[in-house]
Amino acid sequence: MIKNKTLVILFGLTLLVFGCTAEKVVDVNVAGNKTIHLRVGQTVNVKLGSNPTTGYIWMLAEKEGYNALTRLGNYKYVPDATRRIGAGGTQVFTFEGAKRGQAELVFEYRRPWEGDKAPVKKYEVNLVVH
Numbered sequence: 001m002i003k004n005k006t007l008v009i010l011f012g013l014t015l016l017v018f019g020c021t022a023e024k025v026v027d028v029n030v031a032g033n034k035t036i037h038l039r040v041g042q043t044v045n046v047k048l049g050s051n052p053t054t055g056y057i058w059m060l061a062e063k064e065g066y067n068a069l070t071r072l073g074n075y076k077y078v079p080d081a082t083r084r085i086g087a088g089g090t091q092v093f094t095f096e097g098a099k100r101g102q103a104e105l106v107f108e109y110r111r112p113w114e115g116d117k118a119p120v121k122k123y124e125v126n127l128v129v130h
Contacts, residue, residue, distance in 0.1 A: 035126045040097045043072070046125060048107060051088035052077065056120060058091045061108040068101030068129045097129035 027045045048058045072094040079089040108119035
């Protein structure tokens with residue numbers, strides 16, 4: 001009887017610990033929330049619609065408090081399902097919570113060779129690492 005109660009308690013604690021943890025990867029889309037909370041070690045994907053065939057790409061312009069994050073490589077481009085020539089897709093920027101703090105990231109949609117020209121679009125996201 002005591003053995004069964006112990007197993008039930010252990011099972012309950014396992015559900016409590018693993019059932020309450022957040023997703024390992026958080027996806028952020030342009031239309032989505034602009035303030036994201038994540039834990040140290042948790043990964044966040046910032047997904048921005050893009051069409052590099054026009055010369056425009058999303059670029060990380062400003063990064064205040066960036067030391068709270070680790071950028072995991074350059075962006076990854078995922079083409080739309082149509083795969084038609086000239087069709088757009090999505091640029092995915094991946095970051096990991098490095099330490100407690102806050103980071104404000106500003107992305108600009110621009111042509112890299114037009115450095116002085118204002119960006120066509122801007123997207124800001126605030127990441128809070130707990």
